[in-house]
Amino acid sequence: AQTVTQSQPEMSVQEAETVTLSCTYDTSENNYYLFWYKQPPSRQMILVIRQEAYKQQNATENRFSVNFQKAAKSFSLKISDSQLGDTAMYFCAFMKLQGAQKLVFGQGTRLTINP
Amino acid sequence: GAGVSQSPSNKVTEKGKDVELRCDPISGHTALYWYRQSLGQGLEFLIYFQGNSAPDKSGLPSDRFSAERTGGSVSTLTIQRTQQEDSAVYLCASSSNRGPYNEQFFGPGTRLTVL
Numbered sequence: 188a189q190t191v192t193q194s195q196p197e198m199s200v201q202e203a204e205t206v207t208l209s210c211t212y213d214t215s216e217n218n219y220y221l222f223w224y225k226q227p228p229s230r231q232m233i234l235v236i237r238q239e240a241y242k243q244q245n246a247t248e249n250r251f252s253v254n255f256q257k258a259a260k261s262f263s264l265k266i267s268d269s270q271l272g273d274t275a276m277y278f279c280a281f282m283k284l285q286g287a288q289k290l291v292f293g294q295g296t297r298l299t300i301n302p
Numbered sequence: 303g304a305g306v307s308q309s310p311s312n313k314v315t316e317k318g319k320d321v322e323l324r325c326d327p328i329s330g331h332t333a334l335y336w337y338r339q340s341l342g343q344g345l346e347f348l349i350y351f352q353g354n355s356a357p358d359k360s361g362l363p364s365d366r367f368s369a370e371r372t373g374g375s376v377s378t379l380t381i382q383r384t385q386q387e388d389s390a391v392y393l394c395a396s397s398s399n400r401g402p403y404n405e406q407f408f409g410p411g412t413r414l415t416v417l
Contacts (some may be wrong), residue, residue, distance in 0.1 A: 191344075220403060230391060232345075232408035239403070278344055286402060287358045288397075289335060292344035 189281050193259045193293035200269055201301050207254075208296050210279030216240075218284040222253065223264045226276040226295075235277070238262065251255045266298075274300045304357075306409035308394050311399040314415045315384055323379040327396030334377050335406060336369060338384075351377065352399060369378045384416045 191212045196295040200206045212221070227281050238246045238255050250267045266273055279293040307326040315321050327334050332353045337345040347361040351371040362368070366384075371377040381388055391411040397404035 190310045193344075219338075228415075230393075230411045232393065232395075234405060237403075237405075267417070287348040287352070288399075288406075289350055289358070289361070290345070290406065291336070292337075294344045295342075 189216070189283070189291045191279050191281050191291055191293035191294050192197070193279055195296045196294070197297045197299070198274065199299040199301060202269060202271060204269055205265060205267050206269055206298065208277050208279075208298065210262045210264070210268075210293055212279070212281050212293075213235050214260070214281065214283075220282040220284065221253075221262045222280040222282065222290070223253070224278045224280060224292075225273075226278065227274070232278075236264065269300045271300050271302060274298060284296055306394055306396050308392075308409040308412050310412060311410065312413045314414070314417065316417050317386060318383055319388065320380065320382045321384055321414065323381075323392050323414070324356055325377045325379070325394030325396075325409060327375065327377070327394070328407055329375075331398050331407075332374065332397035334371055334408075335395045335397075336377070337393045337395065338363075339393060339411070341390070345393060346350045350381070378383045383416075384414075384417050389414055389416045390411050 219240045221238045225233045236248045254263045276295045278295045281291045309324045323350045334351045336348040350358040366382045369379045393411040395406040395408045396405045
């Protein structure tokens with residue numbers, strides 16, 4: 188079975204700063220996907236960024252980028268030039284390539300961006 | 303509709319009562335997932351429907367939980383004889399399942415409170 192661990196329950200930074208959220212996972216699979224989701228107070232889960240395990244290049248989406256270390260089973264999210272609208276819960280998630288493709292989530296990190 | 307919808311948005315019930323939660327997936331999406339998010343926790347998988355195949359019920363926590371998907375579209379999650387530990391946000395997601403990776407689009411969830 189796969190597990191996902193987020194060791195930072197809460198983080199807080201000032202607007203415009205850079206922040207990194209940590210995530211580690213455990214799996215015996217070789218091919219899989221990793222995700223970061225954002226959940227604002229509205230409860231809507233929003234996909235922030237996706238990484239395919241077979242790709243060595245780290246994914247980037249505007250101010251969001253990941254540091255994917257497959258051997259270490261580490262998948263951190265970096266948010267550059269943080270904005271007030273980035274305040275939310277952030278969840279790291281794992282998905283096998285085959286089968287039901289159900290998501291396995293970490294416990295989440297509550298990120299607060301302060302003005 | 304434009305996205306996944308869920309009803310009701312909030313549900314308060316008394317211990318021992320049965321509840322039904324509804325999910326309307328994105329039109330044309332063949333895959334549908336139910337997840338549960340307990341207070342301060344990540345999401346845990348409950349059940350997965352894919353087309354006409356038998357559902358993957360491996361995440362249902364007890365036999366008080368059941369779900370059905372009629373006509374390959376709308377899904378209902380039923381919890382019988384509710385307990386206080388069933389209090390959580392229940393999220394539904396759908397995906398198209400057309401390729402190796404199929405993004406799951408989430409609804410806003412139903413917050414269930416069992417008194």
